[in-house]
Amino acid sequence: MDTYVRRVEANSRYAISTEAMSGGNLPPEIMVEILQRLPPKSLVKFTTVCKSWNSLITDHAFISDHLDRTMQPHNGNSFLLLQLRRPTSRQPNVHADDYQEFYSLFSDNRPCNSFSSERFSFTRLFRLYGYSTVVGTCNGLVCFAQHSIIYFTTLIIWNPSLRKYVKLRKQIMARSNHNIERVKYRLLYAFGFDSKNKDYKVVRLVTLNNEQDSPQVEVYSLASCSWRSITVRVPLFFLPAHLQKIPHQMFVNGSVHWVVSRRYGSEVQNFVLSFNVVEETFGELMLPRQLNESASMLSILEGGHLLAVLHTYSKKSIDFFSIWVMKEYGVVESWTEVLRCDLKRYGGIMTVLALTSRGKVVLRLCSGAIVLLDPMEDSVKSLGDQEYFHAFAGPYVESLFFINKKTDVLSY
Template sequence: MSDHLPDEVVLEILHRLPVKSLIRFRCVSNSWNSLITSSVFIKSHLTRSLSLPSNSNKLIVRHYIDNSSVDYYKLIDDNNDSFDQIQNIEFPLTTRRIQHFMLIGSANGLFSLHEKERYILWNPSIRKFTTLPKPCITVKAHCIWRCRQAFGFDPRTNDYKVVRIAFPSRTNVFEQAKPPLIEVYSLNEGCWRITSASFPPGIAFTNWRHPATSLNGAVHFAAAYEYEPGGPCGPLVLSFDLRDEVFHVIPLPNGISRWINSVHTSVIGGSLSLLFCCGRHADDTCFAIWVMKEYGVFDSWTKQSTVDLNGGEINWVLGLQKNGNILVEANVEGPSLCSELSSYDPKSKQVKNLGICGTPFYFHVDNYIENLGLLDKPNETVSERRVIRKRKCSLESKRMGHQPM
């Protein structure tokens, strides 16, 4: 094709191809391989993919089943109300130290996960992952007792970053709390770096389980002013700008219930969103979804929908569907502790199970975007890690005078 078409036409054709085809076409020639794996092409392909309406049609669901030590990922078509076509995506890793990988967050189809101080970036589109270097701030060296983390994308620098906010432990109950340490991993730079960012005093995180949200070059945490003798001052959103490395406080919308049991951030329709669990008693508890129509403009907060818990049938709200229904995590009847991804119709207040089960409060749903990210990074696969381990065992056996089996 390149013998009969100008280079700019060939480039335009390649930009329009899906990721699966581009991976195959790297074998056409060395020049095509260099082009497709270049950071410039990866960036321009992603920019075009984000502009396509069809990219909002696929959802990726992450769930975990107790005692399996395996993360499960599935693709579902948001245009299909029946969800009868579910595609499994094989997760290439098994945790060695804890029950399962902890999800830090996702951005543009890339996932960031960790077990203890081992950090992974994974791109299911190209079936590739990379292990990050060990962080600068460690539990042993810095006496860290807890760490809040986030993963985001900065379009201004075309860089994916992992953020760690590490809280040092106190030697005794009378010691004043030390300010947290903040470090950032930059995929472009390939290393961790402790920043000089100052964490706002008097603010604490309220939801450690759900991932922070990446939007507009910043990551967004659910937080609140710390408790005082008169009680809590109320929740808020704490954002961290990935380029300037500065924290900002985003006030919550007016008119929300003062009885907030839990809140977490999300992105719905490209807008910063808040999912509240409100109510004083179990019988009047509900979820409220608020959306910031114009990013950074406080007055643009709009109440999108309300979800009844149906007498405890619904555990958590996960996001909105294109047809107006709401993706929720619903309880499953039976002796085992299990939840199921479900669709809630706000008009009829009916819950429809979608056939994906998992451990309660560990579901994660995000838009699925095909991305070539990590294609220009060194390849790391499970098979390679096993080969290296076998070689080490073989050499060790020879050194000790034993023959490998």
């Protein structure tokens, strides 16, 4: 079957239409199995072969089955690398505030990481004053956020495989007329998948700035295209002062996660706040003792299939980062330090972007280069150019989501 799949994909629309028109020699269920193994770009072409194929490929069940198959471990572990570049003064007819965005896909399985690098732009969509971030990636979709100084966030969900995106409606609090002292509030966002209802959700928490609080919670459903406030018990927490913008999040084991803090009298304890996307309930996961013993910076780290935390600290005037993973979800004793590294290595490490499923680490060096660190071989491999302003790396699979919806298409 794999040989036939490769032949069909190579010959693209002509071969597949010829097979369909002639009635084919394969049972329908085998043909469906073949189609589910093809990438989204090929399937988009095949929707124009005939009405029956269009109906099959755009069916919700086919889209769901295609995603399930794509996410199987034997299909490899891919990462999405996003770069935001400011134009140089040498570029003619380009305004200094017009960012240029690039994305690359690379596989952690291949001996030679091959890239599919494409240029795209959200500049026209993000015209509010403020700063842009990537909330996260989940099952083939990417959630972008543009945070403004007027306490409003523009959110976009994008499928790179299909070049389609949707712009989310305004959040509930942003539409309200309440006189809020905005400087007192902080925002947490997360992006996850509701496996029970086959729905993508964005979670938004509004909490007091650097004060222990029980936040307002809002959930956006991509299926219903709407926000709603939910009343649910949330563990008391506050966001540490070092989290200047939006804290990192990670979707794993059906929940989204953030690293937050809680005060016990004069003591401060760090822990992981979780939100179950299906049940829409909050929980908390304790961190290992070592991560609460000394002054340090903690954040959730994108990557792999395990909950990961980045720990940055100083010891004897030397700065280090370490990566801890929870090898058995929910079991505090399973927290394990998988890597520790001097920040002066490799010419100086500025940012740790992600941990891959195979234990490699995506780094941003002080030189501006983005590299893939292989701790086993103690080697780094270049992943991106050096002329960028911001970068994000996260797990990625190809998805057909949006293929059956009328959405905006992002020009490349």
